[in-house]
Amino acid sequence: MFDFLEGYDVLGAFWTTVQLTVLSAVGALVWGTLLAAMRVSPVPLMRGFANVYVNIVRNIPLTIIVLFASLGLADIFGATMGASDFKIQGFRLAVLGLVGYTSAFVCEAIRSGINTVPMGQAEAARAIGLNFSQTLRLIVLPQAFRAVIGPLANVLIALTKNTTVASAIGVAEAATLMKTMMENEAQTLAIGAVFALGFVVLTLPVGLLLGWAGKRLAVKR
Amino acid sequence: MTEVSVAKEDAVTADELVVLSGVNKHFGPLHVLQDIDLTIGRGEVVVVIGPSGSGKSTLCRTINRLEGVDSGSITIDGDPLPAEGRALARLRADVGMVFQSFNLFAHKTVLENVVLGQVKVRKADRKRAEEKARALLDRVGVGAQADKYPAQLSGGQQQRVAIARALAMDPKVMLFDEPTSALDPEMINEVLEVMQQLAQEGMTMVVVTHEMGFARSAANRVVFMADGRIVEQAEPEQFFSNPRSERARDFLSKILHH
Numbered sequence: 001m002f003d004f005l006e007g008y009d010v011l012g013a014f015w016t017t018v019q020l021t022v023l024s025a026v027g028a029l030v031w032g033t034l035l036a037a038m039r040v041s042p043v044p045l046m047r048g049f050a051n052v053y054v055n056i057v058r059n060i061p062l063t064i065i066v067l068f069a070s071l072g073l074a075d076i077f078g079a080t081m082g083a084s085d086f087k088i089q090g091f092r093l094a095v096l097g098l099v100g101y102t103s104a105f106v107c108e109a110i111r112s113g114i115n116t117v118p119m120g121q122a123e124a125a126r127a128i129g130l131n132f133s134q135t136l137r138l139i140v141l142p143q144a145f146r147a148v149i150g151p152l153a154n155v156l157i158a159l160t161k162n163t164t165v166a167s168a169i170g171v172a173e174a175a176t177l178m179k180t181m182m183e184n185e186a187q188t189l190a191i192g193a194v195f196a197l198g199f200v201v202l203t204l205p206v207g208l209l210l211g212w213a214g215k216r217l218a219v220k221r
Numbered sequence: 222m223t224e225v226s227v228a229k230e231d232a233v234t235a236d237e238l239v240v241l242s243g244v245n246k247h248f249g250p251l252h253v254l255q256d257i258d259l260t261i262g263r264g265e266v267v268v269v270i271g272p273s274g275s276g277k278s279t280l281c282r283t284i285n286r287l288e289g290v291d292s293g294s295i296t297i298d299g300d301p302l303p304a305e306g307r308a309l310a311r312l313r314a315d316v317g318m319v320f321q322s323f324n325l326f327a328h329k330t331v332l333e334n335v336v337l338g339q340v341k342v343r344k345a346d347r348k349r350a351e352e353k354a355r356a357l358l359d360r361v362g363v364g365a366q367a368d369k370y371p372a373q374l375s376g377g378q379q380q381r382v383a384i385a386r387a388l389a390m391d392p393k394v395m396l397f398d399e400p401t402s403a404l405d406p407e408m409i410n411e412v413l414e415v416m417q418q419l420a421q422e423g424m425t426m427v428v429v430t431h432e433m434g435f436a437r438s439a440a441n442r443v444v445f446m447a448d449g450r451i452v453e454q455a456e457p458e459q460f461f462s463n464p465r466s467e468r469a470r471d472f473l474s475k476i477l478h479h
């Protein structure tokens with residue numbers, strides 16, 4: 001019944017999807033948090049930069065961003081991302097594009113989390129002598145993160161699905177393989193179902209786990 | 222903290238700890254602090270009272286620069302308040318602040334609340350900091366709650382933890398902004414007792430409060446504010462029994478009849 005799977009490395013393709021997701025998630029979390037910190041910083045230049053970045057990036061389709069990373073950065077500026085091999089270069093550029101794009105959404109989620117932290121928390125922190133960055137790192141961000149685990153889970157799920165855009169620049173992830181298979185085999189509906197199921201298997205546990213964690217870690221006031 | 226208790230009259234010396242001179246502050250068109258001159262001696266306990274909106278909180282907040290001022294100068298132990306930055310953070314650690322709404326760090330245990338500043342600001346050794354935190358928590362009577370989170374404590378307990386958190390920095394002066402206003406009546410005394418004891422031990426304190434009992438028994442001086450100005454200053458007995466200004470008489474008649 002599943003003969004059409006024979007000869008294709010479906011697991012391998014999904015493994016690439018997982019790698020794209022995990023690396024992009026880590027990068028987006030770090031860069032998105034930095035952007036959020038800039039958005040609340042007392043330095044107007046930083047606030048302005050983060051503001052402009054977020055509002056430009058989240059309004060451009062991801063496909064264009066990933067294509068830009070590939071065509072613009074790699075082909076015109078010759079950025080090889082330290083890769084010798086064309087495949088590895090494509091993978092890294094896809095991660096770069098996904099990080100750049102997803103971080104805008106991470107930033108906004110964290111910023112809404114910062115808004116749930118009462119002003120008094122930061123004031124008390126400053127009053128005992130913590131500086132701006134300590135106040136942010138030790139008091140405000142930990143509480144902000146816990147408030148937005150749910151929204152961050154949504155961003156992560158969207159990211160998992162968004163990795164399919166990497167097929168536009170030839171990264172051999174799940175969607176790329178699906179296209180190949182659909183061209184070669186007759187059972188297109190079954191193929192589609194297998195890949196859809198694959199994505200649900202990846203994202204569903206993430207959503208459930210983070211939903212549970214969000215409730216458990218919520219800050220009681 | 223040593224256990225020397227100093228009679229409150231002797232505590233006041235010519236030694237000036239906090240000096241505000243010619244301080245002005247606006248919030249937009251509102252002139253919240255108008256030409257404030259105020260000197261607080263080392264070991265002195267000053268109670269600030271006045272109608273709502275008169276600028277009492279703002280006065281407190283300018284002393285540790287949670288609010289900047291438009292003009293005038295504020296010095297703590299001879300040092301002018303630095304602008305934002307490292308030096309300011311250090312100076313703030315020398316000025317303890319207790320808020321009306323406690324503001325304990327909600328994601329940290331009671332013990333962590335008292336340890337954090339010692340380790341991150343004073344660079345104290347963690348083990349020492351914990352010992353000191355436990356001793357301070359015992360002193361304010363909440364030692365048994367050390368491992369709980371703030372939300373699990375009553376208001377009175379939270380406020381006492383907040384006092385311990387401020388004391389852990391070994392501040393030169395403590396500011397209290399209506400520390401008992403958010404408390405249920407039965408919890409007010411447990412907080413006032415801790416403050417009373419601090420006063421007896423010689424801590425320099427600025428206390429915004431309408432607790433007349435506390436002002437009478439612990440304060441060296443009452444400062445009465447109205448419309449952003451210091452209208453009158455006097456010893457508590459004299460102020461309450463024989464206020465000089467019309468504003469103060471009016472204000473006292475209102476709060477004493479409640």
Ligand SMILES: Nc1ncnc2c1ncn2[C@@H]1O[C@H](COP(=O)(O)OP(=O)(O)OP(=O)(O)O)[C@@H](O)[C@H]1O
Binds near residue numbers: 251253274276277280
């Ligand atoms: N951050 C701010 N921005 C604008 N106006 C403010 C701000 N903080 C305080 N004010 C205004 O400044 C005035 C003085 O406020 P302040 O909180 O110092 O008064 P207060 O004497 O402490 O009053 P209360 O007894 O109600 O606490 C009030 O009219 C208040 O509305």
Ligand SMILES: [Mg+2]
Binds near residue numbers: 277278398399
């Ligand atoms: Mg006030």
